[in-house]
Amino acid sequence: MSNCNVYGGPLRGTGFVSFAAVMAMCFLGGHPALAAKSKTDDFTPEQVAAIGKIAGEYVASHPQVLLAANQRLQDERRQAQRRVMVQAALGHQKALLRNADTPALGPQTAKVAVIEFFDYQCIYCAKMAPLVDDVVTANPSVRFIFKAFPIFASRWPASQAAAAAGQAVWASKGAEGYRAYHNGLFATGKNEGNLATADIDQLLAVQGIVLDAQGHRTPDTYLAQIAANIQLGQALGLSGTPAFVVMPQEGANVDNTLVLPGAVSASQLQAAIELAGGKAK
Structure with a gap:
């Protein structure tokens, strides 16, 4: 791990x-x-x-x-530890699955959801981003939910700025706009303190979004959404990124829900999806 x-x-x-x-x-x-x-x-x-x-x-x-x-x-x-995390996830299903402010790809009525907690400054998140996007493409009937979890914000302010900007893209441009921003930011290869405000602004410009139009870098509403993600991650016992919760959107239990802290392979993620969907081999 x-x-x-x-x-x-x-x-x-x-x-x-x-x-x-x-x-x-x-x-x-x-x-x-x-x-x-x-x-x-x-x-x-x-x-x-x-x-x-x-x-x-x-x-x-x-x-x-x-x-x-x-x-x-x-x-x-x-x-x-993972059993404890699964129990915590089951106790926070609404926050994990039903928050309209959280960026997501795939149908709302999907049988299975994959929730990723990530930080734009995390090198392992960056390495996993193309893999996760491939899994998204391979599973069009699965809901993928992206919880920005900027654990490096106190060290690198761009961590939180990028997370809040992502929320703005989601609110303004929806799923495909967010997907382009999310993957584009990781594709810069700038992490572990190397991401700059200019990198964020460049991707926002592609979306036609100007965050500081009224003199405010990040509206309070987006920061509140990020704070809620942090609180949720802590409630699940997460201390790092990336982390994945894979569960059915209805009928989740300890046998069909997995919490995967740390980087995983595409096959591990796919196996978790199949387990949650009742198709485990």
Whole structure:
């Protein structure tokens, strides 16, 4: 999993878990209950020392065991986190699916919706933009909803400016105008602090939109919409971009809804769409 987080770098795994937890997983078959029970068994200090020595020697000779156990624990934590995110998504379906202020492509009556949280300054979002657009083209019966989530706004003001401008394009030009702006901005290749106001203005000019016509760079209404996106993303437990929520627009549940934090492949996104549509293989 790769994505951009609020600190400006890629979001990786949580790091190595405690040695004791990993060793318990190694020698007790990966069962937390057995690991907990072992703490209540009676061992003499000499026996504890001997066990520790044996364990240390074994790990020194077989480091892959420690790495595998650590990976297994991290995978379990990641899955648990995603289950929590899915529950949060189910609790915020209206905000995810029924907000008319949110840019969207595809039919409103679509069976399946894909909601992307993104930042125009996120390098992983930029890398995924052509892939996402290909998936949009390949799935004309799916609703694609774009939630600008400018996590870099405090560091790079253009992050929020680009997000608000996108809202303006959506309000004035609709789906196709927004699609052109959205993909065009990512196609500049300017991210991680390199996007400038001039880049935004150039794309707005193509749409015939002038944001500062009355002396205001971004109308308050667009900033309020972005603030609502940020609040929603935080409610879902998102800390980075990109992130995807894939769910049916009716009858969503824990079995047909997925939250995918981080960059994903086209096949992963397509599989999530098929799951939400009841066509999973």
